[in-house]
Amino acid sequence: MTESKPIVVFANFLSDLAVDLNEGQILTQWAQQAPRKAWLLRPGDVLVTPVPLSGEFLRYVYGLTRVPPESVTVVAVPPAGAVPLARAVREAGLVEHVRALAGDRGAALLPTALDASAIAFARDVGLTVHPYPTIEAAEAALKMTMLLNTKTGFREAAEQLGMRLPPGRVCPRPQAEGVARALLREYERVVVKPDRSAGGHGMSFVSRDDIRGGAALPLDTVGGPDGMWVVEECLDVAESVSIQMEVTTSGTHALFSGAMRTAHGSFTGYTSPLPPSYAHVADELEQWGTALGRHLADHGYAGPFGLDALVDVDGVAHASESNVRRTATTTPHTMVTRLTAGSANTQPAWSVSKGWTRDPMHFEGALARLHASRLAFDPERAEGVVLYADAPSDGRSWRYAVIARSAGDVEEQEAALAEVFAFEGG
Template identity: 85%
Template sequence: MTETGPIVVFANFLSDLAVDLNEGQILMQWAQQAPRKAWLLRPGDVLVTPVPLSPEFLRYVYGLTGVSPETVAVVEVPPAGAVPLAQAVREAGLVEHVRALAGDRGAALLPTALDASTIEFAREIRLAVHPYPTIEAAEAALKMTTLLNTKTGFRETAAQLGMRLPTGRVCRRLEVEGVARELLRDHERVVVKPDRSAGGHGMRFVSRDDLSSGAILALETVGGPEGMWVVEECLDVAESVSIQLEVTTSGAHALFSGVMRTAQGSFTGYTSPLPPSFAHVADELEEWGTALGRYLADHGYVGPFGLDALVDEGGAAYASESNIRRTATTTPHTMVTRLTAGSANPDPAWSVSKGWTRSPMGFEGALARLRASGLAFDVERGEGVVLYADAPPDGHSWRYAVIARSAGAVEEHEAALAQAFQFEGG
């Protein structure tokens, strides 16, 4: 992944960049996705993970990527509660172990989220932060990553860059109900967003009926009474879309775009590319994303980021938030690109999603069922289903990726998988 040496993949899902660390429960849930980082490993790399990876899953990953197990290392960090991963590594006494595995080979730290604790940890183990040339360069980007991973910071910046935004206002926690009442005079519903939130966590949808019936807005107290919130009109949404880009030394470049699957505003999956029915927003998304990328570059940021938008029933796109970090689709996209390189399907359609089985399964049982159904990913054809995130702790909620030649073929694979795995509602 670098020209100079190996990578220490630092799966710091427990980070205060997107959500306050007081929201420990949701952070622990997100951390269960850390096994997907194994798809990034190449010979010489190290994975530092807050959750264990099963031997069966690792054999599966290495089998598809062609990586010899003895050429990589996986460091499993014992649970330490809702603390940054760097702190958990220290509490487990693993700092020297990670440093020794990185060695003196020009390695760099690749965090999921660039936050202050990661910068401090990089200094401690004497590694640069990928893709920055120095720790100081990475630290200089912190102000911008912190700002644009907030709803208020994004809304202000997006307006400056000329993006179309839903009608709304930024306010303090104690002002939320009054602002909501004002906006509801002109709009049937509003959405209330905490300043720091990801994947739809903490969002509330409020209608005129909710207020007329005397309902009180039940909001989290994250940030206290002085914490910032955004209240916006609730659009009649036809689709939630996003574009993922990367800032490099040569500028901002679009990587891929697609449709987000959501339930009550929460992220549940993704399909790429954008369907033809929403191709008309692709240029605008790329224009907005590239402008944001230039802005980020001007303020020292380098690396991947995402821009989300809502398309209303009339076909107009409205920017909704930015994620200045590796997102839920960054690693899956890298995995898809890697697995299809040199195959008969070099430009695939793909999706990531989750299904719930009626009975629990372990990884080997799920893989056996996948292979028996004929749906397992085939390297030569570059098509099939990948169990990309290991067995879930509950044995029921399976994350998967589908890679196929077209959006229609992706849908066919997903329908067949739902039947083979006996997903609820499938």
């Protein structure tokens, strides 16, 4: 992000870019991660968030980022249901407040998701959309952005760009069961994916055993009866990996890569860099990402995007989807880069994950445990545990990041944290 003009960080997790808005429950759940956007704030910036941030968490963030609290503003938007954040701001009567905060300083909107409502809001408030030079440029990128956040749009583009894909077919939702049954004659298991979903939401895994005796397939109902779906062979996966890229005026650049932690196909965490046993796929991931970045740039897109892949038990990578937006790892990576800048920890290893404590804790109590155990992030060493997403509403499901000098050190600190916080299963 540019430091020459202020940014209005727009945490629009409630967006139709990644998931249909009728999936209100999962969108509301994802919106609980909005506090992590505080790590992006610099003097003069504004954060517009769908959930409030605690004073303890903000003091913690400002202390580590050395941002004067009085130099930034956090605007918490009252709940308005499963509607885009821009609509919630309007319904709360906060548009003029945001406009006044942005002022006439040439501020730009930094949305989590580039969608039509965010662009319309930027126009209403008199902002550009970061990193686009004009509102019109952002609008021109919207069609491709929406398309490449669908499973079918990605699959078509990936085939054109020469990426290796799991065998599969695209079909309308009413045909998904028939296509799945046909593919199960060739493969032991298949995965059925709704066109617009993220984080594994809505995917169904089906085996030949599921259709014995003529039983109906247990397919998810995400997205309703219409729209396109993808049915693919369910590979024997050894690791889920991703590379995060950025399209700029000077080209497409790799930012970082790593391994995803998943449970039943759903994203639960991330470690970077790639483990040595999967480092051999890094070059291919970057080649695919660079090709996709050129394709996006040709259609007007600028900014970050992620490319996910599955590495099978033979060590072969298969592209699985693209996330043309700020992903669950984009802001944590920015945080890690920021907290280690100027330190001896020039190439930090890091992870983000989630653990459940047996008993609820407040933010200050959790932070006190980190300090007492010497696990808390130490700015001098540029290592340690960061509570990067505020206290969870249940007091138990804590999101955290670990920053260290090596992957082995990350593992050691995570194990120690599991003991100190008494994580379930830890």
